[in-house]
Amino acid sequence: MKAIVLLNMGGPNNLEEVELFLRNMFNDKNILPIRNDLLRKFVAYMITQGRKKEARSNYEKLGGKSPLNFYTDRLIAKLQKRLPDVYVTKAMRYTPPFAKEAIKELMYHNVREVFLIPLYPHYSTTTTKSSLEDFYNMAKGVGYHARFHDIANFYENRLYNQAIIERIEEALDGEDTKEYELVFSAHSLPQKIIEKGDPYLQEVQEHVKILTSILEEKFSGYHLAFQSKLGPVKWLEPGLDEKLEELKGKKILVYPISFTLDNSETEFELHIEYAQIAQKIGVKKYKVARCPNESDRFVDALVDIYQRM
Amino acid sequence: MKAIVLLNMGGPNNLEEVELFLRNMFNDKNILPIRNDLLRKFVAYMITQGRKKEARSNYEKLGGKSPLNFYTDRLIAKLQKRLPDVYVTKAMRYTPPFAKEAIKELMYHNVREVFLIPLYPHYSTTTTKSSLEDFYNMAKGVGYHARFHDIANFYENRLYNQAIIERIEEALDGEDTKEYELVFSAHSLPQKIIEKGDPYLQEVQEHVKILTSILEEKFSGYHLAFQSKLGPVKWLEPGLDEKLEELKGKKILVYPISFTLDNSETEFELHIEYAQIAQKIGVKKYKVARCPNESDRFVDALVDIYQRM
Numbered sequence: 001m002k003a004i005v006l007l008n009m010g011g012p013n014n015l016e017e018v019e020l021f022l023r024n025m026f027n028d029k030n031i032l033p034i035r036n037d038l039l040r041k042f043v044a045y046m047i048t049q050g051r052k053k054e055a056r057s058n059y060e061k062l063g064g065k066s067p068l069n070f071y072t073d074r075l076i077a078k079l080q081k082r083l084p085d086v087y088v089t090k091a092m093r094y095t096p097p098f099a100k101e102a103i104k105e106l107m108y109h110n111v112r113e114v115f116l117i118p119l120y121p122h123y124s125t126t127t128t129k130s131s132l133e134d135f136y137n138m139a140k141g142v143g144y145h146a147r148f149h150d151i152a153n154f155y156e157n158r159l160y161n162q163a164i165i166e167r168i169e170e171a172l173d174g175e176d177t178k179e180y181e182l183v184f185s186a187h188s189l190p191q192k193i194i195e196k197g198d199p200y201l202q203e204v205q206e207h208v209k210i211l212t213s214i215l216e217e218k219f220s221g222y223h224l225a226f227q228s229k230l231g232p233v234k235w236l237e238p239g240l241d242e243k244l245e246e247l248k249g250k251k252i253l254v255y256p257i258s259f260t261l262d263n264s265e266t267e268f269e270l271h272i273e274y275a276q277i278a279q280k281i282g283v284k285k286y287k288v289a290r291c292p293n294e295s296d297r298f299v300d301a302l303v304d305i306y307q308r309m
Numbered sequence: 310m311k312a313i314v315l316l317n318m319g320g321p322n323n324l325e326e327v328e329l330f331l332r333n334m335f336n337d338k339n340i341l342p343i344r345n346d347l348l349r350k351f352v353a354y355m356i357t358q359g360r361k362k363e364a365r366s367n368y369e370k371l372g373g374k375s376p377l378n379f380y381t382d383r384l385i386a387k388l389q390k391r392l393p394d395v396y397v398t399k400a401m402r403y404t405p406p407f408a409k410e411a412i413k414e415l416m417y418h419n420v421r422e423v424f425l426i427p428l429y430p431h432y433s434t435t436t437t438k439s440s441l442e443d444f445y446n447m448a449k450g451v452g453y454h455a456r457f458h459d460i461a462n463f464y465e466n467r468l469y470n471q472a473i474i475e476r477i478e479e480a481l482d483g484e485d486t487k488e489y490e491l492v493f494s495a496h497s498l499p500q501k502i503i504e505k506g507d508p509y510l511q512e513v514q515e516h517v518k519i520l521t522s523i524l525e526e527k528f529s530g531y532h533l534a535f536q537s538k539l540g541p542v543k544w545l546e547p548g549l550d551e552k553l554e555e556l557k558g559k560k561i562l563v564y565p566i567s568f569t570l571d572n573s574e575t576e577f578e579l580h581i582e583y584a585q586i587a588q589k590i591g592v593k594k595y596k597v598a599r600c601p602n603e604s605d606r607f608v609d610a611l612v613d614i615y616q617r618m
Binding site for chain 2: 045
């Protein structure tokens, strides 16, 4: 039997998992490249202790959990319907269900060929590599052998980009695109990671080019900005807040270009936090498009991606 | 001219310096041995962000600053009086005045021979090495040349141990030593650091032996416990809280064996936090001796240490 495993970072399924999520994330050596395991564990603990209260309160505003798992399950259900002969499941990096559980399912269903699709449209060591590495390590650890396929990215996929365009159109709800500045908001990364060879920035920039060439002159202007910066080191620029400042007085539509499924970075940061910033700054109108999530077109895209693997 | 420089970790001089103190401490590669400077800076920032609020509130309870600088200045004044021909100053590791300022003074006073005394009685990479390394790096950085002397520890110094005994007697205030358990409380360290060769634990244990042999059978019992553990990794044991639990129902005198000057670890943790724990546990009586600070006997000890260097 064949299987598709959708990989993603995960998100707390309940408020009790907020701490686990943070600890596992900061204990990921692709996130904090500290070689010494004990030291990294210590650092992850220390950072988590400081952040868990605020993170918990943020997830409370989202109903006590990350929306990521909900969208993932809906997406899997639709994909499973479209590919009845393929077993479709998921593995998360920082919260259950982890790769271990997915592999147990694959073994139980006697899956001999596995298609790993990390749901990050652009390759990054901090996401794609981390998820794939984790899955392969776990498979090796439990002695699971199969024919594995994986993909590095899918931002060039035509159907995926159609799914994005549909979300952008949906967000405008019939309003005139010409009145709007379209801001692609990508998750930021420390500049240093890019300098070390992570292709993320380049792929995001190429993706923006692809999307703007599809949209042609429809919008008043196209922009790329970076959200979710943390700490004092230099991250990718411009920050989304700077971009909003630059565009104040205008109508803005934000598309979260680095996410395929809505999660706290979109539903909390973009829909709540940056919305408040936009209002404070004096942005004329501020809208955020939804991620592809379980849209029919994104399901089409995943089927297409799978068939080309 | 000759100079004595007392080295110590420092402490916030005001509430605004709390963040600086934490950031510099967690950015010390002797504390968090992360080789990559940017990564360590990032981690230090992240940990500080999470801890600064609580730390600030703790220092508020101490009058808005660490007592360390106050005691250091009083100690220097007395030492200067005893050694009028020697220039006596200080350099702190995490808060002003830093080594740089001390070196400027030394250059200004044309000091050609420098006696560095880290005020940590036992050698540890996390304290002694960090302070000495920092001073020498700074001297090199600004091109300051002199004849340098330094010491690794002074827990065997007879006068220093007399200074400690006097503080222990002072704390009992005439009460019968026989009724008291004497608990030497040392700052804890991750077990892993000791395993890597840090002599701290061995020196603390030797120091306890020296002090108990001086005190003979005066106290009902002698104990060593470790305070200020942080995070999930294994630290030196037993923790002071476990020790208090073990000795509940008894009268306890705590002596902070790893500190020469009172600071937040003694005045906040021992005098306030552990006092509450002791009360909750049901310790019959809980007393904490003061550190040597600017006592005459500790001044004698420093003069003696200097003269033997």
